[in-house]
Amino acid sequence: MDTASLLSLKKFLATVEEYRASDLHLSVGNPPTLRVNGQLIPIKETVVTPKFVTEIADAILTADQKQKLQEQKELIVTFDFESKKRFRIHFFFQQGYISASIRSIHNMIPTPDQLGIPTQITQRLLGIHQGLVLYVGSFGSGRTTTVASLVNHINNQQAWRIITIEQPVEYIFADNKSIIEQREVGKDASTWSQALESVLDEDVQLVVVSDVLGEQVLEKILEVAESGRLVYSTMNASHTVSAIERIINMLSSEKKTYMMSKFSSVLEAIVGQKLIPGVDGGLKLAMEIFIPNSMTRTLIKEGSLYQLSHIIQTSQEESIQSFDLALVELVQQHKIALERAMEHAHNKEAFRAFFR
Template sequence: MEVPSILLNRILSEMAKKNGSDLHLAVGSPPMIRVDGEFSALAGQEMMTSEMLSKISETFLSPEEIVKLKESKSLILVKNISNFRFRINIFYQKGLLSLSFHYVPSVIKDFRELGLPEVTGNFLKINSGLLVIAGAYNSGKTTTAVSLLEEINKTSVKNIITIEDPIECLFVSKKSLITQRQVASDIKTAVDGLDYCLNEDVDIVYLNEIKDEEIFNRAMLKIFELASGNCLVILEINTDSSVRVLEKVLAGVSQKMTVEAARYNLADILVGVVVQKLNRRRGGGLILANEILLNNAAIKALIREGKIYQLESIMQMSKKEGMITLEKSLAGLIEAGEIRREDI
């Protein structure tokens, strides 16, 4: 068998040559990669075996991580391999090890290059409240969040704390001070990180997706408290519409306060919601479609009254303010010839 580290490096190099974003390794299958949203086998590679995957994982896991994997049966972490940075998901299926690698760019993109609506630049000027960045897996949520943070880092003097699980992009403090804290290594849970922030002189707090529902519900109370003060909280949520974002937030915080209090608090602190969807572009590459919700007076009233199912109609009537539904954004891309309807 080929030396495991050399095998992994060769496969990752092949993926990089094809500008792949993700690599998947499973027993009984050749390496599979995703390029511009297309999923396909990596040509010229042999089938993966259980022994191969065990040996490959041992090349980048520490002894402590190997023990944790055996105990929990899954592990998500970020590693530098062959001068590239990857978010790695290690898990078992049918009792066999499987691995997935998601490429994390070493350079943080300028938020103006992401294809975001112009109105999103206004979020950089907000000093307090809750900004939610949502979308499905691999929709570019983290790319957008870190790009906004990096722009603030370059242009404003702020104290920024990130709470991440795991830390993907590495920041270098510029005008701002950025402290990155990783769940399980720097803090026990996201809730502990938020408790620290509540007792710290902090301007901006960023949290990537909180996967554990109980932790998310507990965290939402702390997030509400931070956002109602002099702090901007940027939160990632894995869902596909502004309505579902607000439903999830309200469901979480309503565990500890009345539904009415939750709605009124959310109406007061919400800055906006950005929902993203990456789509295959005609001619190659990916292009972003966005839903933008801004918390104007009409939106605040709907949230307080519990009529969030009517959000879309207000968004459609508030186009001049910069709001847009995901459906309208996708329709615009189809009309412009950027994407095909069948690729959505």
């Protein structure tokens, strides 16, 4: 039976749809707050109470999930709203109280064109059929949606078997030319490593992993990529170099040399992305693309990140596009304002000089 709090949540979720918000934040002591086109908009008629969020958790979560939330102090689940809309809910504790951050998941998986992915980048990424492709960005950058879009494009074009390994499952795919199996860690597999180990003996062309969670999971991801499969994985990192730095930092000293050698050999691309407020009030996608060659593979293997960063920022090769170059193109296309682009540029001095 619906509690009063769950009914209130459904009302707020309807408001999310009405405003086309990407997120709803429920923080105890504050009003429910929407994120619309990058801006925070409080719903001022009410204030979130501890009872409100606790009752929502009680209504949505299973007994096992409630126990996990109490033990680990955070939990991510999905919630289907009246069979029409799907949401990703992150329960966590702050100041001793349960709070929640709720993200809207598209009903229809958008195409690469609809997301604003440049055609040449889409074609280059879809031309990769083995190895590892990392999709990186900060929270809210749309990296999960980009992966879903490319997977669905493959689904519509190729007779592949695709396995996704997620926690939780977010986008729901309908088989077209491909067969897509979606496995949730904790439900369909005990651990990430177990799920990845199982695909090594299966007929599968693409494996999608929703995050790189530590050395053991990374080792299995590299093993799958090394076996001739294509692996897509997302990672919470702001750009190419920070993603590689994060990977280096998750490795133990005993395995670092071996693992970085393997990582540099199977890596086929890193795609970074940001969503920038546009002049029309919407959000515009800025993409960094890095496809390694023999020289940059050596730099990755050696951990020479300063040199790698310099190459990315200054390269004129088609296989590399920096965020700054993507921002320049968006400004020239009158999609974002110069001042807004400046806020996100890596080399602000060089970026400003470009427009003098």
